[in-house]
Structure formats: structure tokens, C-alpha cells
Amino acid sequence: MSENPKVEYRAKDFASDQEVRWCPGCGDYAILKSVQKAMPELGIDKKDIVFVSGIGCSSRFPYYMDTYGFHSIHGRAPAIASGVKMANPNLSVWQITGDGDALAIGGNHFIHALRRNIDINILLFNNRIYGLTKGQFSPTTSLGHKTKTSPQGSIDNPFNPGELALGAGAQFFARIEDINPKGMVDIFIEAEKHKGTSLIEILQNCVIFNDKVFKEWTAKEVKTEAFLRVEHGKPMIFGKERNKGIIQNGFKLEVVEIGKDGITEDDLVVHDAHEEDITLHMMLVNLRMPMVTGVIRSVKRDTFNERLSQQLEEIKATTKFKTVDDLLESGETWEI
Ligand SMILES: Cc1ncc(C[n+]2csc(CCOP(=O)(O)OP(=O)(O)O)c2C)c(N)n1
Numbered sequence: 001m002s003e004n005p006k007v008e009y010r011a012k013d014f015a016s017d018q019e020v021r022w023c024p025g026c027g028d029y030a031i032l033k034s035v036q037k038a039m040p041e042l043g044i045d046k047k048d049i050v051f052v053s054g055i056g057c058s059s060r061f062p063y064y065m066d067t068y069g070f071h072s073i074h075g076r077a078p079a080i081a082s083g084v085k086m087a088n089p090n091l092s093v094w095q096i097t098g099d100g101d102a103l104a105i106g107g108n109h110f111i112h113a114l115r116r117n118i119d120i121n122i123l124l125f126n127n128r129i130y131g132l133t134k135g136q137f138s139p140t141t142s143l144g145h146k147t148k149t150s151p152q153g154s155i156d157n158p159f160n161p162g163e164l165a166l167g168a169g170a171q172f173f174a175r176i177e178d179i180n181p182k183g184m185v186d187i188f189i190e191a192e193k194h195k196g197t198s199l200i201e202i203l204q205n206c207v208i209f210n211d212k213v214f215k216e217w218t219a220k221e222v223k224t225e226a227f228l229r230v231e232h233g234k235p236m237i238f239g240k241e242r243n244k245g246i247i248q249n250g251f252k253l254e255v256v257e258i259g260k261d262g263i264t265e266d267d268l269v270v271h272d273a274h275e276e277d278i279t280l281h282m283m284l285v286n287l288r289m290p291m292v293t294g295v296i297r298s299v300k301r302d303t304f305n306e307r308l309s310q311q312l313e314e315i316k317a318t319t320k321f322k323t324v325d326d327l328l329e330s331g332e333t334w335e336i
């Protein structure tokens, strides 16, 4: 018998008894369904799964999962998720966050979770707006975009979450659109299997305060031409007719047509998600048309948890302190 017998669940086993209270048509529903579909594939016991969120519409997520969960405070979910994972490294820990929660008030916690490479999965619901607080611009709102707090158009330069994450040392970054349920399921499974911080940016439609913000890519008439889904080891081909591709020209990626000007499939860039050097991954996260989705970076590096447990073992083997009292009574003490 295997040491970890696979637990058999169905997606509906992960739905809680709570009424889901997002606006009708919100992209969050599709993400919830996809997470619930991915969970049985992972075969993890429900008692070993924890969802941790900050504050925002997306942060209601843990209520809707029939797992353990914390609805914590604004921007601080990475601290709680990190603590949970360090206290019990066997848990599968999922952080749910919005672009405001992760990149504004929680920006500091977010970058340090990535830098440390704590083994958690971060789902960043990017709707380029503050949904819960009714439509203020966020750190991902596009330049010039009109919102409740930028009625003349935003004059802020937005973050590109992928660029920020790679700069902070992210070893796993994926991007996917909320209208692609199958794509979401596949990526969530891959993220959990990756040891280290896995960040998934989900392009999420906020039907009330930022409807169709990603329409340049997601509108029916364009969506088959506007996304490039990268897969490790495969050439970068896209388009309805699968006749478009990407070539590298110096530090730029260029769109080409296969069959035109002597271009063949062999000229196209082959995706290497495992390459340690971030140059190509940076170019991919910054490409606007097509927008790159799929697992853009997946590199194995020691996790914070591994280093921590190794260090603890080493110290335990050599220390003369056997209890906390030994430690407290060991050195110079004074009263103030
Ligand atoms: C300390 C603190 N500051 C501000 C707020 C108000 N607040 C609640 S949610 C939110 C932004 C949520 O936006 P986002 O993270 O993009 O999530 P969404 O609602 O779009 O899913 C803000 C500013 C708060 N709850 N706590």
C-alpha cells in the first residue's frame, strides 16, 4: 500500500454550505468552480488544505471552500499563510488575493513571500480595480482609465504583476483568463505540485466596476487570436489557424506568420519554463499582444520551509539547550 493513499473526492465535495455572494456574472464564480475541480485531482485530504485570504470581494473565497480557511486582514494573507505553512509543512496552503489586496496595502508582504519562496500557492484575482470598496483605481489600473477615483483618467503607472513577481524572485509564475476553466484547472494542479511560492495571475472580470476591462483579449471576436498559451518544450504558436508564432529578435519578441517570408515552425521560440535566467520570462510577461498565458516560469529552488527544517535539524543535533527554560536561563539576564 502506498504511504499516501489518494483521497477520492468530487468537485462538489469542496463546495461549502455557504451562499456564494458575489455579483451575478462576476469572474470569481468561474475561478471558484475551477479550484473545486482541481482539488480532487490533487488527492489531498481535505483536512490538510487551508485557504487564506485578505480583504476584498475575492477574499470571501475561503467561506465557499469546504476546507480549513482564514479570512484575515487587508494585505496580510501572506504572513498568515506563511505561518500556517511553517507550523505544519504538510498542509496545502492557498492564498486568495485581489490586485488591491496583494499589490497596494499588501505589497510588502507579497514581494517577501515570493523572495523567500515559501511553499504556498497565491491566486491573484486581477480585475484592475477595487471591487469590494466600489470601484477605486488599483495598482494594476491602466494609465488613463476612468474610475470612481480617477474620473479624468488614472495618471498612475500600473504594475504588471508578472514583472513585479519575477523581479521579487518568483520561481513560479503563471497567468490565465477567468473565461478559460480548463486552463485554470491545469494551472492550479501544476502550481500545487511546484514546491515553492506559486503565483497565478488570473485576469478576472468585475462585471460591476470594471466590466470588460480585458476585452482587448477576451472579447468573442478576438480571443482566439489574442492569447498565446505557452507550454514547456513547445514552440510558441497561436491563433485560430495556428499560423502565428513568436520569434526572438535581440531583447524583443516578435509576432510572425508561419509560411510567410520563409518562416517555419523551426524559427519559433521554444518555451523553456525551467530556465533559471529570467530574461525570456520577463519578455513573455511583458508581451501585450498576444497576451501570454500558461506557466511562464517554473524553476526549482530550495524553499524557505526546506531551509528552515534543515537548519532546525542541524541546531537540534548540536545544541546544549534542551528546553526553552535552558535557553532563558543560559545567558546574562537583567531587570528593567
Ligand atoms: C486596513 C484597511 N484599509 C482599507 C480597507 C478597505 N478595503 C477593503 S477591500 C479593499 C480593496 C479590495 O480590492 P482588491 O484587492 O482589488 O479586491 P476585489 O474586491 O477587487 O476582489 C479596500 C481598500 C480595509 N478593509 N482595511
Ligand code: SF4
Pocket (backbone or CB within 6 Å): 021, 022, 023, 025, 026, 027, 028, 057, 058, 127, 131, 132, 205, 206, 207, 208, 209
Ligand atoms: S464588485 Fe466586482 S469583483 Fe466584486 S463581486 Fe461584484 S463583480 Fe465581482
